[in-house]
Amino acid sequence: MKLNRRHFIATATAASASLSAPMVKAGGHGKPRVVVVGGGAGGATAARYIAKDSKGEIDVTLIEPTRTYYTCFFSNLYLGGFRDIGSIAHSYGTLAVEYGINVVHDWATGVDRDAKTVALAGGGAVPYDKLILSPGIDFVDGAVEGWDLSAQNAMPHAYKAGSQTELLKAQIMAMPAGGTFAMVAPPNPFRCPPGPYERVSMVAHLLKANNPTAKIIVADPKPKFSKMALFQEGWADNYEGMVDWIGPDFGGSDVSVNPAAMTVTIDGEETKVDACNVIPAMKAGRIAELAGVTDGNWAPVNAADMSSKADGDIYVLGDASQQGDMPKSGFSANSQAKVCANAVRGALTGSKVFPAKFSNTCWSLIDTENGVKVGATYEATAEKIAKVDGFISQTGEDAALRKATYEESVGWYAGITSDMFG
Amino acid sequence: MPRFSKLLPLALVALLAARASFGEVAGDPERGAVVFAKCGGCHQVGEGAKNRIGPHLNGVFGRMAAELEGFPYSKSIKRAGADGLIWTRETLDAYIENPRVLVSGTRMSFRGLKKEQDRADVLAYLRTFSDDPSNIPEAEPTALGTDHDLDPAILAIQGDPEYGEYLSNECTTCHQTDGADEGIPSITLWPEEDFVVAMHAYKRKLRPHPVMQMMAGRLSDEEIAALAAYFAKPE
Numbered sequence: 001m002k003l004n005r006r007h008f009i010a011t012a013t014a015a016s017a018s019l020s021a022p023m024v025k026a027g028g029h030g031k032p033r034v035v036v037v038g039g040g041a042g043g044a045t046a047a048r049y050i051a052k053d054s055k056g057e058i059d060v061t062l063i064e065p066t067r068t069y070y071t072c073f074f075s076n077l078y079l080g081g082f083r084d085i086g087s088i089a090h091s092y093g094t095l096a097v098e099y100g101i102n103v104v105h106d107w108a109t110g111v112d113r114d115a116k117t118v119a120l121a122g123g124g125a126v127p128y129d130k131l132i133l134s135p136g137i138d139f140v141d142g143a144v145e146g147w148d149l150s151a152q153n154a155m156p157h158a159y160k161a162g163s164q165t166e167l168l169k170a171q172i173m174a175m176p177a178g179g180t181f182a183m184v185a186p187p188n189p190f191r192c193p194p195g196p197y198e199r200v201s202m203v204a205h206l207l208k209a210n211n212p213t214a215k216i217i218v219a220d221p222k223p224k225f226s227k228m229a230l231f232q233e234g235w236a237d238n239y240e241g242m243v244d245w246i247g248p249d250f251g252g253s254d255v256s257v258n259p260a261a262m263t264v265t266i267d268g269e270e271t272k273v274d275a276c277n278v279i280p281a282m283k284a285g286r287i288a289e290l291a292g293v294t295d296g297n298w299a300p301v302n303a304a305d306m307s308s309k310a311d312g313d314i315y316v317l318g319d320a321s322q323q324g325d326m327p328k329s330g331f332s333a334n335s336q337a338k339v340c341a342n343a344v345r346g347a348l349t350g351s352k353v354f355p356a357k358f359s360n361t362c363w364s365l366i367d368t369e370n371g372v373k374v375g376a377t378y379e380a381t382a383e384k385i386a387k388v389d390g391f392i393s394q395t396g397e398d399a400a401l402r403k404a405t406y407e408e409s410v411g412w413y414a415g416i417t418s419d420m421f422g
Numbered sequence: 423m424p425r426f427s428k429l430l431p432l433a434l435v436a437l438l439a440a441r442a443s444f445g446e447v448a449g450d451p452e453r454g455a456v457v458f459a460k461c462g463g464c465h466q467v468g469e470g471a472k473n474r475i476g477p478h479l480n481g482v483f484g485r486m487a488a489e490l491e492g493f494p495y496s497k498s499i500k501r502a503g504a505d506g507l508i509w510t511r512e513t514l515d516a517y518i519e520n521p522r523v524l525v526s527g528t529r530m531s532f533r534g535l536k537k538e539q540d541r542a543d544v545l546a547y548l549r550t551f552s553d554d555p556s557n558i559p560e561a562e563p564t565a566l567g568t569d570h571d572l573d574p575a576i577l578a579i580q581g582d583p584e585y586g587e588y589l590s591n592e593c594t595t596c597h598q599t600d601g602a603d604e605g606i607p608s609i610t611l612w613p614e615e616d617f618v619v620a621m622h623a624y625k626r627k628l629r630p631h632p633v634m635q636m637m638a639g640r641l642s643d644e645e646i647a648a649l650a651a652y653f654a655k656p657e
């Protein structure tokens with residue numbers, strides 16, 4: 001952190017304030033203020049835990065443009081027909097009413113780190129003592145030749161859930177008999193490593209019921225992907241002959257698309273497609289870059305408390321952060337948020353700060369009542385969040401175990417969404 | 423039962439490893455028939471036995487938990503079966519000592535047989551109705567013990583509920599605080615000792631679930647005590 005005069009004054013104020021009121025570090029303006037940007041898996045959880053556990057000692061503002069948050073988790077199950085769209089929609093009412101969080105439906109457009117304020121698209125600025133950024137992902141420009149955001153209606157990414165997901169499903173349902181669905185899979189690192197492959201399974205499930213002679217092509221720049229053996233076994237067992245996965249050895253990394261003509265060219269060979277899901281390379285949500293806390297595509301953080309390596313008063317959670325070994329998942333973002341909330345409370349009110357513990361489990365659905373999972377625990381080291389221990393479902397498991405795993409994922413969904421939104 | 427062949431050895435290895443140090447208590451089937459009176463209100467055994475309040479117990483050794491067709495098992499015991507819980511001398515012994523320690527959401531509302539000898543006897547009696555006792559590996563019947571072999575010092579640790587509350591944040595990603603148990607069991611309002619015993623059973627891989635084995639596996643004795651202290655208290 002560069003030390004300028006402002007920082008010096010702020011530090012001196014905090015130090016003298018701490019003489020009279022040792023625990024409250026609010027820079028001379030009453031209650032300490034936390035601003036959270038992004039009301040998703042990381043941000044909603046952090047806001048809720050800070051508000052809940054500080055019992056009114058901290059003012060919490062949550063800035064989130066949308067009034068309805070559609071979880072990306074279980075959005076593939078919506079594609080497969082296992083959920084309706086309303087069941088993955090959540091609002092911020094409980095966070096505002098029961099937890100006293102000041103929910104502002106607006107975009108954050110910039111961060112003034114010297115003044116410690118967040119600018120809003122609708123005008124005005126919100127001051128903070130501690131700022132938590134959990135803006136999720138944006139796409140890297142020019143990542144897939146021929147595709148940019150203006151093509152997202154012809155070739156949806158459906159990697160931010162909601163209208164994009166509904167659009168993709170409508171396009172799949174409208175495919176002619178025996179038509180072709182193509183997916184362009186992203187390079188590492190990206191949000192939800194098993195996500196594209198669970199999606200392939202769910203699209204296959206949908207097509208098997210409605211359009212059984214349809215084909216699925218996946219162009220993938222990665223030679224290996226999450227739960228690969230489990231998915232490939234599942235595709236062979238349940239959707240025989242339907243899924244053609246093209247890895248980099250067969251040109252999966254050499255892809256361009258033409259959204260106007262609805263064609264995909266893989267390794268020089270052009271194919272006419274009827275629906276196309278382009279999932280481009282990803283980077284931290286743009287506000288992280290605007291705040292100046294990114295290095296390359298992501299925002300490096302300290303593992304012990306998720307604080308930015310660029311600014312000790314800013315924390316970055318979830319997909320946007322570059323933390324080490326954890327996959328970018330909702331479970332991870334929620335886990336990181338709770339460690340961060342504990343540290344932020346400690347810094348602002350002197351509450352006890354306990355050691356960081358992180359964990360993740362990602363469930364995926366392959367077919368009806370056929371669930372698999374992968375998970376791990378993590379700890380904070382000086383350099384990163386480091387993996388401690390893990391497990392993964394096995395190929396050849398019996399139906400009872402797969403069903404129990406699926407039911408567990410349904411329980412997890414109920415658990416994490418009430419942990420986020422109250 | 424080839425379906426379970428992948429799971430059985432693992433469960434056994436863990437069981438034997440965890441219980442290998444215990445002495446043998448020989449069971450007396452005749453005395454066991456007398457002890458079984460405590461079970462007979464719910465369970466039948468013997469020729470023509472039918473499912474009643476509880477499932478019939480013919481052939482229970484070597485069976486997967488919740489395996490009988492047509493019995494309305496609780497979600498929890500079905501889950502335990504799917505996770506690989508097989509009824510062996512060891513698992514049955516732990517179960518009848520205190521059913522909720524092994525399977526927290528079981529509907530078997532039985533306080534348990536606290537005396538090791540009673541359990542040995544009743545299991546010896548039940549074994550005479552298991553059609554295929556060769557399912558039980560030779561070494562197993564000698565490896566006896568209880569699930570309560572936890573060092574009393576571990577049970578005596580006074581947990582810090584404030585630390586427990588922080589640690590519980592990891593639990594509530596999946597387990598709902600309002601006690602809902604759809605797909606994932608409820609863990610609120612657990613008696614402290616049961617909680618500690620159950621978490622140590624995961625830590626030692628006696629209980630089969632991989633997520634819980636992993637989560638409990640890295641908790642220290644103090645951390646388990648802290649969680650127990652927190653969860654024992656109503657919100």
Ligand SMILES: Cc1cc2nc3c(=O)[nH]c(=O)nc-3n(C[C@H](O)[C@H](O)[C@H](O)COP(=O)(O)OP(=O)(O)OC[C@H]3O[C@@H](n4cnc5c(N)ncnc54)[C@H](O)[C@@H]3O)c2cc1C
Nearest residue numbers: 038040041042072073108135136192318319329330331333
């Ligand atoms: C198809 C799919 C399936 C998935 N399945 C799973 C799963 O089964 N399990 C799992 O754990 N994870 C899953 N994930 C991953 C999971 O959705 C993400 O990892 C998780 O949402 C990340 O949380 P986050 O807080 O970083 O971002 P998000 O949850 O995306 O939240 C970011 C929020 O920030 C807001 N925002 C962005 N910029 C601004 C700004 N400038 N100002 C104000 N607000 C802003 C956005 O509107 C958004 O609401 C899946 C993802 C996908 C795409």
